């Protein structure tokens with residue numbers, strides 16, 4: 001897409017040269033100027049990156065006018081703390097309003113918190129919907145008084161690898177920001193050593209749909225208050241990936257007050273489970289990620305409307321559950337000796353079983369097999385008997401076998417085919433069928449024949465004699 005207009009991210013107004021000066025003023029006010037640096041615009045991506053922007057290279061930010069995404073990397077904003085900030089005059093407000101930028105990324109910066117509050121105030125005059133702050137160190141305490149009652153267009157806010165997230169755990173600051181935070185839809189605070197989320201925090205985020213808390217230090221005890229009555233009432237997606245959670249049942253109990261939760265990611269926690277206690281996950285849950293959680297069995301009950309279950313990278317020996325809505329089941333990297341019975345999952349279309357101890361697929365429900373669109377069974381110790389290899393080759397022939405076929409499907413037995421790929425084993429479907437179907441048929445016919453002859457001999461004794469005579 002030619003990007004001269006750069007209009008795909010929103011409505012566009014014409015910029016005259018006179019705006020440039022105004023933009024420069026705005027930039028100064030935003031306090032984004034530091035050491036030597038420059039901005040680079042990628043027109044195809046409508047993405048502009050400014051490195052260590054300085055007063056000398058400030059004009060360079062004009063390049064970013066057509067960009068939807070503007071990124072500021074590197075620098076120390078400390079010296080802008082004292083910059084006087086009054087309400088911008090109407091011409092600057094109009095200019096900010098007509099900027100195309102929808103997403104701003106701040107990276108590798110030392111940010112005085114007081115400046116963050118001011119930047120936010122400025123954003124209220126723009127159409128910026130997404131704010132990302134990564135690898136930043138926040139300093140001091142901000143003054144959020146000016147934000148009281150402020151609306152912001154920002155719907156998505158994410159902090160990654162920051163020291164002390166400014167908004168967390170401060171009742172007073174939160175109440176000043178509550179008009180805005182009450183409309184926020186997506187919040188991510190990842191890789192930032194967060195150990196708790198007070199109850200009051202969750203109650204401010206009245207419209208939040210997704211909360212990503214991956215790679216922090218949350219423990220079981222911090223979950224109950226975090227998801228207290230009235231906290232995050234609209235939450236649909238919650239990621240607690242890679243925290244310090246330790247009990248399957250405690251986590252379950254802590255999340256039972258999230259009535260709209262659809263997607264829960266608990267992967268990469270070491271969850272111990274006490275099979276004798278049981279707990280009901282929110283019934284609205286559709287996607288459940290329990291990958292890499294050290295589980296030795298599938299714990300029930302699971303939510304009945306579950307559509308996606310990821311239990312890869314655990315220590316499962318068997319999977320013996322039924323889920324009538326399940327569409328995708330991930331069981332790679334376990335210790336399964338047999339594939340689960342697909343009869344138990346009438347809606348299943350994706351099944352991953354790589355890196356288990358499965359020797360043979362024993363599925364004969366042909367009608368159900370037709371529905372499976374994506375099956376992977378790579379890196380298993382296959383028994384390449386006629387039926388074993390035949391079942392896999394048949395799946396592959398229908399185009400149902402995904403990644404890894406044929407290279408990572410190798411035979412471990414019988415000795416004759418050890419080290420061969422399953423694909424190389426000479427199995428004609430007919431031959432397997434002959435063994436399976438034709439042999440019993442022959443025996444049956446033979447028995448029938450013998451019985452018939454015996455009957456004949458008994459009912460007409462003369463016949464034999466007659467034959468002899470002839």
Ligand SMILES: *[C@@H]1O[C@H](CO)[C@@H](O)[C@H](O)[C@H]1NC(C)=O
Nearest residue numbers: 040041042043044045046047
């Ligand atoms: C802009 O981004 C596209 C897509 O990532 C890339 O192929 C292209 O090389 C970039 N252009 C410049 C000038 O960096």
Ligand SMILES: *[C@@H]1O[C@H](CO)[C@@H](O)[C@H](O)[C@H]1NC(C)=O
Nearest residue numbers: 108134135136137161162163
């Ligand atoms: C996290 O941010 C700090 C600066 O605040 C940086 O030095 C460090 O390299 C970052 N860590 C990662 C993993 O990116």
Ligand SMILES: *[C@@H]1O[C@H](CO)[C@@H](O)[C@H](O)[C@H]1NC(C)=O
Nearest residue numbers: 195216217218219243244245
């Ligand atoms: C969380 O777990 C990590 C690694 O498992 C550990 O280094 C860290 O100290 C733990 N944090 C807390 C707060 O216990």
Ligand SMILES: *[C@@H]1O[C@H](CO)[C@@H](O)[C@H](O)[C@H]1NC(C)=O
Nearest residue numbers: 241267268289291308310330
């Ligand atoms: C589950 O989480 C892991 C990361 O821990 C990720 O690689 C995997 O794709 C997730 N599974 C699903 C179904 O989203």
Ligand SMILES: *[C@@H]1O[C@H](CO)[C@@H](O)[C@H](O)[C@H]1NC(C)=O
Nearest residue numbers: 332333354355376378379404
């Ligand atoms: C199987 O396990 C090996 C070793 O742990 C790993 O390198 C490989 O990526 C895994 N393959 C699949 C398909 O999961």
Ligand SMILES: *[C@@H]1O[C@H](CO)[C@@H](O)[C@H](O)[C@H]1NC(C)=O
Nearest residue numbers: 359383384385387388413414
């Ligand atoms: C492989 O399968 C064949 C036929 O089902 C069976 O007779 C044989 O014992 C199996 N071998 C191993 C090692 O499981």
